[in-house]
Amino acid sequence: MTPTFAHRMDRVVPNAIGELLALGADPSIISFGGGYPDPTLFPAEALAQVFDDVIRAPGGQAMQYAPSDGLPLLREQVAELMTADGTPCTAADVLILQGSQQGLDFSARMMVDPGDVIVTEDPTFLGGRIAFDPSEPVYAPIPMDQDGMRMDVLQQVLETTPRVKMIYTIPEFQNPTGVTLSLARRRRLIELANAHNVIVLEDTPYRQIRFSGETLPTLKSLDTQGRVIHLGSFSKVLVPGLRVGWAVASPALLGKMALLKLANDTQTSTLNMAATSLYLDRHDLAAHVAILRAAYARKKAVMLDAMRRHFPQDVTVTDPEGGLFTWATFREGFDATAFMRDVALPEARVAYVPGASFHPVTPRANTARFNYSAQPEARIEEGIAALGAALKRHA
């Protein structure tokens, strides 16, 4: 039998890059391809204790069903974290999600009909497109520079493109480029969204992992008309396996999203919500994040220093103020996908993510994303040295 799938499944297809990255899973390969946090920094003992305690607590509440918008105490704690971070809100403004990825899916489902336009950064997070594709959008990618999405191009696109519904942005240490949206551009983005009546989807999983520079206001805190959907996550500041994230949005938007949450999975795991909540109650999250920031700052420095010493002179890389990634641009004519398949994997035994997959419309061949959080510092040096030597051999 040949299944007759719904139209929305036309673009739900395996990603070609997935196959290439699967090769990078070989333990003899040094992979800078994933986006994983460093597992040696997971607060395993603290989490073991809180899971043990919530399970043993009388009444079994942590093993019971919970409200679909999340455990009330956790919503309050997230509102406190958001408020302390300069985005005042209350528990009523918070919806607990199964990771911020779920918020990407829900936002598109809520706002986007087939043929509607989603503006993205170019390049953008591949998982964003994977979440948006079943809603059958048209993408309008906006080029970036060192200050993030270019507002002159965004203005032009908003003025000339019908049916723009949503602007998707990762303002801090963007995945994949590591670039941060400047304060002036944050203000301009909100002005433009207001002028053109467009929803802004603000995705901030790396926001807390800042190494240098000033913390900038969230787009949500600059939102004057209740049009920003802010997504946050415990994946990078605690552990991704919890699958606990959140949305903060106006009552009109959050109410609809809560209905999708109910339809989709009833609620986020009560156990994981209760354990997260108890962790926040007992431990100093900011102190843990300070450890992460110091460790990732060091790893970034090791990677950029190794790239400067080992890569050919004509390769440029971004210097992120936080997050997990740097973005390399090779000489014109270089094909990072072919090089990974033919040289980096078999010869240098190194993996990265070729940049082509991050461009929603027109792939650029000569770029790549490198993750510095997952590998130990010595492996970063070893892998970058091997890749640099291969790049020079095949220049």
Ligand SMILES: Cc1ncc(COP(=O)(O)O)c(C=O)c1O
């Ligand atoms: C930009 C971006 N958004 C969302 C996510 C999904 O994160 P979560 O684990 O909170 O679902 C990721 C994960 O790497 C990401 O890089």
